[in-house]
Amino acid sequence: MRHRTVARSWPASLAWLLLAAVVLVALLGPLLVQADPLRQTSAALLTPGSAGHPLGTDDLGRDELARLVHGARPLLLVSFAATALAAGVGTLVGLVAGYAGGMVEQMLMRLVDLALAFPSILLVILLVAAAGPGTVSLILGIGISLAPGLARLARTLTAREAAKDYVVACRLGGTSAPHILLREVLPNIGGPLLAQVVMTLSVAAGFAAGLSYLGLGIQPPQPDWGYMVQAGQEFLFTAPRLVVLPATLTLLFVVACNFVGDDLRDALDPRGTA
Template identity: 80%
Template sequence: MSDGNVPAVLGWWRSRAFARSWPTAIPWLVLAVLVLVALVGPLLVGADPVRQTNRALLPIGSPGHLLGTDDLGRDTLARLVYGARPLLAVAFLATALAAVLGTAVGLVAGFAGGRAEGLVMRLVDLALAFPSILLVILLVAAAGPGTVSLVVAVGVSLAPGLARLARALTAREAARDYVVAARLGGTRAPRIMVQEILPNIAGPMLAQVVMTLSVAAGFAAGLSYLGLGIQPPTPDWGYMVQAGQEFLFSAPRLVVLPAALTLVLVMACNFAGDDLRDALDPRGTPAPQASA
């Protein structure tokens, strides 16, 4: 049987480190608020985020426009609230895709060993040697701008890093007694990987996935800024920064507010991932290394 991290994952919210250190709750609270805004915020904002009016560049605190309007007279608060939804959707979906691909590749490589592992990890090393942002831009440019192509491009570009970590963790677990016993007992390799090894690497993998979420969000916002991500008129924080930079000195809020929200999201994911790693993997996660 596995010595697994499943009970640790299920009981993480009751961990002493989390309960006794309230600052660790801040990034989780921030993430919860952002997700809540993306889910129910549009129901609470009365303004249409794409409706243009003749009341352009109204300042903060204007009647009917709490955060003013942009250069086309669109409500800034509504656009910020609606803009959270596509960014978070792309970030979560791309991270989920990267987690599935990376974990699967790393599990197979780490468990198989030998030449198969060497071949797979050489391909992973090759992908890691290529700048991720450049790979994302090339994939999106080839497939065309859009939500689906953005999710696939970001997910594929982030998968090699998770695969490398999954391979290192799997190789560590594959040498332990419970895996050796399962092999000697005639248990098939897929069952060992899914039922024995995967629960034991779930903790550190989950922590890394949460931290990867910040990279995915940054890529999504950056590509929208470049015009390769979420396409207008759909509100998006990255595109809002690009559209508002023309008014950086006359109406800096058009740039500062969406940029600040993106930064808060990225930092919250990083700090949450660190906290999750400390709670679920107190022994420390081995640094992923290329296979020999």
């Protein structure tokens, strides 16, 4: 077996560093930046470098650096939670459909096809609008809308593995279906699934930021990168940093997830081992 590693190119290495940096900012940033992101002062729209405000203040006099740091956590929370929900539901449906075959597969995959017939962003907006804005509804809406794509991939991979000799031998030996799926099939399809899940994380982050921009996501006064872009667009020409900074951070996170997903796919591709 030839060992495969991640981050074998400089774009991949940079993507891993960016992804790790954003996660660290979300976890540790609020502990390092002591300024209150909700505290308003009379000094509105201070320029970067002002005393006590390295990145200035927004239109309500709130510290911009503190809002950027504290705004990372809600976005990552929604993105990771929604991706985990999508991965759990999609993998379960795909495993059952690909292993059972027959009528069970037809019924499950027709439901998946029906969900995929709707544009994902429209499905997310409908689900979130029906449940009302907020963190929980955002996680459920994004997770449910992204699950069908993972279900289709899991079904294809499971059907391929289910036809192999080791699975047939397990069936003939009387091994239960849950044991075969969890202990035999899932570990062998985990690589491609993991790579796709990381790419799905970037889509979830884009949806979360977009819905917050539309007012259907994280609600003010809690800082959130998507809402910060919406709130700052009025001052795009007088204080462009209010839009550029949160938008750039969101873009970097989304692009980093895509590059990391590509890197994982290449590293875990079984056709690349010998």
